Amino acid sequence: MSILVEDCPRCGTQKIAFDVRGANCCGFIEAFNGGKIPEYEVYCVCRECHQTTIYICDSKDRGRDLSKIDWNMAFFQLTDMADIKRTVTPADLDVGEPPEFLPQNINDAFEEGAKCLAIGCFNAAGTMFRLCLDYATKDLLPDSSEEPNQKIRRSLGLRMKWLFDNNRLPEALRDLAECVKDDGNDGAHEGVLDKITAEDLEEFTYLLLERLYTEPQRLAEAKARREERKRSRP
Known part of the structure; x- marks a missing residue:
């Protein structure tokens, strides 16, 4: 199984191993050359607290679809295949926008x-x-x-x-x-x-x-x- 070593945002343990359970393409961002770069949400489980954290990642190899990888059979670290950008937080929830032109x-x-x-x-x-x-x-x-x-x-x-x-x-x-x-x-x-x-x-x-x-x-x-x-x- 592929792993990721990061600080756990759920329990606070530093440099703990996460088991990578899966990846899902969640959208695309615009590249400088006008192309589109796929973004992935990667589902990881902390080995200390056994709670889930979802990381937003880009594939290092633009031609490789991270969602097609069998992560249970992988023997490499997530960082070998992907660039970690951030975790999913409550700020990613769909929230109501304020009216325009407010102070x-x-x-x-x-x-x-x-x-x-x-x-x-x-x-x-x-x-x-x-x-x-x-x-x-x-x-x-x-x-x-x-x-x-x-x-x-x-x-x-x-x-x-x-x-x-x-x-x-x-x-x-x-x-x-x-x-x-x-x-x-x-x-x-x-x-x-x-x-x-x-x-x-x-x-x-x-x-x-x-x-x-x-x-x-x-x-x-x-x-x-x-x-x-x-x-x-x-």
Whole structure:
């Protein structure tokens, strides 16, 4: 059986042997000459903890298909046949993309929330989506010398209700905002958010951010293109 000697990301043992159990072509990357290089996911089992790690690899011999090798009958190391690039991690999961044209801090918080949701960390996901809403809705409040009072300003749930009531948020989104309650009542602070609630929070956050940032920017760009076309007319 072919082996690979690497540090185990599962148990932390350094320079441990892995048994190579199989390889699967998972896609292609563009080469400098315009060709396509196959990428492989290689299934390996640590001899210390007996847990699985999947490595992303390229074949050293471009003409050799790693998925066709009988790894159980191979008597060479994986590194003799392949270049190890990295391990598969939760970052490889399919996660929701944020809307376009967000401020960087909101974009980063949404991406972190989406990654947490993808791996089942629902409370962490809810916290990050609430952070997105917190950033976005604070910018909609009037000067601190005006209403609302400090209690409403500090509470995301109360603040959003005030913004809806004063036509500073789209009324069409009010029903979806039920996933954001008054402080402490939505589960995010209590650590009891479930998958459905976290997904509801992600959906509402996406729609609200799209209304506040994406749609205005798209309209501005469309207006700029129209003005450019007018100027280019004979």
